Amino acid sequence: MTAEDRDKLLLSDTQVPDLFITQYMSSLNGASIQIYLFMLMNRSFSKTKMTAEFLSRKLGFQEAEVEEQLFYLTSAGLLERGKDGSLSLVDIKAREVDRYIESKKNGEEEMPPQHRDAAMERLSRSISDTFFMGHMSFIWQRFIDDSASIHKLDSVVIYSLFDELQKRGKLLNKNTRPAEELRDEWCKRGVHSEAELERVLEDDRRVKECTAAMGKKKRKALDGVDIEFIQTWILVYKMEPDVPPYLYSFLRKDKNKETVTFKQMDEVLQEWFAHNIHDVEGAKNYEQKKQNSDRTAALTTLCGELFRKKLDGMDLEIIERWANTEGWEEPIIRYAYEVLHRFMGAITLAQVDERLTLWKENGAATLTKARQFESEQKKKNKEAYHERKTVSASGAADPTPYMEKEYSKEHLEQKEKDDLDDLLGGDVE
Numbered sequence: 529m530t531a532e533d534r535d536k537l538l539l540s541d542t543q544v545p546d547l548f549i550t551q552y553m554s555s556l557n558g559a560s561i562q563i564y565l566f567m568l569m570n571r572s573f574s575k576t577k578m579t580a581e582f583l584s585r586k587l588g589f590q591e592a593e594v595e596e597q598l599f600y601l602t603s604a605g606l607l608e609r610g611k612d613g614s615l616s617l618v619d620i621k622a623r624e625v626d627r628y629i630e631s632k633k634n635g636e637e638e639m640p641p642q643h644r645d646a647a648m649e650r651l652s653r654s655i656s657d658t659f660f661m662g663h664m665s666f667i668w669q670r671f672i673d674d675s676a677s678i679h680k681l682d683s684v685v686i687y688s689l690f691d692e693l694q695k696r697g698k699l700l701n702k703n704t705r706p707a708e709e710l711r712d713e714w715c716k717r718g719v720h721s722e723a724e725l726e727r728v729l730e731d732d733r734r735v736k737e738c739t740a741a742m743g744k745k746k747r748k749a750l751d752g753v754d755i756e757f758i759q760t761w762i763l764v765y766k767m768e769p770d771v772p773p774y775l776y777s778f779l780r781k782d783k784n785k786e787t788v789t790f791k792q793m794d795e796v797l798q799e800w801f802a803h804n805i806h807d808v809e810g811a812k813n814y815e816q817k818k819q820n821s822d823r824t825a826a827l828t829t830l831c832g833e834l835f836r837k838k839l840d841g842m843d844l845e846i847i848e849r850w851a852n853t854e855g856w857e858e859p860i861i862r863y864a865y866e867v868l869h870r871f872m873g874a875i876t877l878a879q880v881d882e883r884l885t886l887w888k889e890n891g892a893a894t895l896t897k898a899r900q901f902e903s904e905q906k907k908k909n910k911e912a913y914h915e916r917k918t919v920s921a922s923g924a925a926d927p928t929p930y931m932e933k934e935y936s937k938e939h940l941e942q943k944e945k946d947d948l949d950d951l952l953g954g955d956v957e
Contacts, residue, residue, distance in 0.1 A: 542569040547620050551667050552604055554704050555674045560597045562587060564606060567617055578615040603678050604670075648676060651683045659690050659699060671704050679715055684722040689714070735762050738769040745776045757790040765801040772797070774808045778815070824851040830858050831877060834865050843877045856884060860895045867902055 542565065553561060566587060567578055576582065580598060584591040598615065601607040605623075608616050652672050656664035675681045675689070689711060693699040698706035719725050738758050743750050750758075761767045775796055779788045805811050827847045832839060839847070850856040864883045868875050887893065892901040 544568065545621050547624055548606070551670055552606060552620070554667070554708065555604065555670060555678075556600065557597075559589065559593065560600050563594065563597050564601060564617070567607075567615065571617060579613060580615075583615075600678060604674070647683060648672065651686060655687060655690050659694055660701070665702065667702070667704055671707060675711060679711060680720050681711070681715075682721050685714070685719060685725050688725055731763055734769045735759055738762055738767075738772055741769065741773040742776065745773050754790055757794055760794070761797055765797055766806050767797060767801070768807045770808055771800075771806070771811060774811065778811075782815075820852045823857075824848055826858060827851050827856075827861065830861065834862065835875070835877065839877075846877045846881050850881075850884075854884075854888075857895075860884070860887075860898055863895055863898060 544565070548564070556564070563583055566583065570576060570578065580591055580594045583589070583598075584594045587594070589597075598607060598609075602609065606618055606620065608618055610616065652664070652669055655668070655672065656662055660668070672686060675686045676683070681689070689707065690699060693707055693710060696706075698710075700706065714725070714728060717728050719728050735755075735758055738761070739750060739755060742754070742758060746754075758772065761772055762769065772793060775793055776788055779785045779792065779796070785792075800806075800811055800814065803814060805814050824847060827850055828839065828844070831843065831847060835843075850861065861880065861884070864880045864887075865875065868879055868883060872879070887898045887901055890901055892898045
């Protein structure tokens with residue numbers, strides 16, 4: 529750059545049309561605006577031919593990115609490309625004046641919108657009548673054009689966008705920013721047709737349903753981070769809306785967690801998603817199988833310690849039934865083993881199983897009731913023993929006369945008492 533050019537640059541100003549600011553700029557991104565302003569400055573300052581290569585070199589953009597932004601500027605009616613590939617800005621002020629004069633010649637009260645075919649005209653009129661009382665500004669006309677030509681949205685989707693903005697209370701007369709943000713969000717989620725929109729709206733409904741349910745569970749208003757978790761669970765993990773609330777209750781009640789965080793829930797939901805679980809019924813079955821598997825492993829370890837032997841196939845079948853069918857827990861199995869060990873030497877799992885079955889048949893399926901049952905049985909055995917002694921002392925027939933030839937009466941009574949002590953696990957009064 530020469531000294532003369534530098535002086536001109538320091539003393540010059542670039543005028544930006546208000547039309548660009550009010551009607552075009554909101555629909556462009558930062559790169560497009562930068563290219564437009566640079567070309568606007570060079571139109572009055574330099575006679576250099578504008579090309580994509582020249583803009584790329586001057587602005588530091590990749591040439592492919594420049595071409596993309598030039599497409600948007602051309603589609604918006606701000607730029608024209610010559611046959612030789614040169615670029616030139618459209619005089620938008622002169623064009624608006626021409627359109628205004630033309631509309632007055634035709635007796636129209638308002639200027640007709642630009643870049644509009646018959647279908648867009650009907651759509652624009654319908655939106656204007658429904659949402660703007662028949663008086664829609666040109667900034668919205670351009671928004672509708674861009675939605676159709678640049679973002680490739682169907683007419684039904686564009687109309688639904690305005691309807692959704694009105695429901696949210698964000699349809700502002702002079703501000704298109706909320707509409708642009710919603711349009712960008714839908715485009716990122718792959719919305720272009722009515723069917724794709726229905727899918728996205730159904731997803732949104734499911735997210736709202738889950739958000740409301742989790743808000744009740746947590747008893748608080750959920751913040752942005754919480755909602756991001758919920759969106760991931762519903763949209764990415766494909767969970768039904770009632771799955772996260774069920775998981776929250778499951779962790780609180782079944783896992784005895786006083787506090788449950790969304791991060792903890794996310795870890796469990798990732799595990800369920802990896803096992804193709806998306807509904808409550810599938811989650812219940814999975815957790816039950818997982819619990820049974822954990823219980824089987826724990827009971828196998830316990831029995832290996834108690835019986836001090838290598839468990840065979842029949843033993844493992846018994847343990848599997850205890851864990852998965854009958855639901856026996858470790859404490860009551862250990863207690864059954866201890867009861868039998870008082871008066872038996874070698875004990876098998878089958879004998880412990882018989883004891884558990886006896887308890888169950890007598891309504892003693894818990895450790896407390898099993899202890900109560902054994903206590904009552906011990907009391908009955910003591911009473912039966914004293915009754916036998918009383919009968920023997922009164923002169924009744926001795927129940928073991930066939931042993932008198934080998935043992936004295938005192939010896940037999942002492943042996944009977946010792947056997948009963950072993951059976952009852954304590955001294956008999």
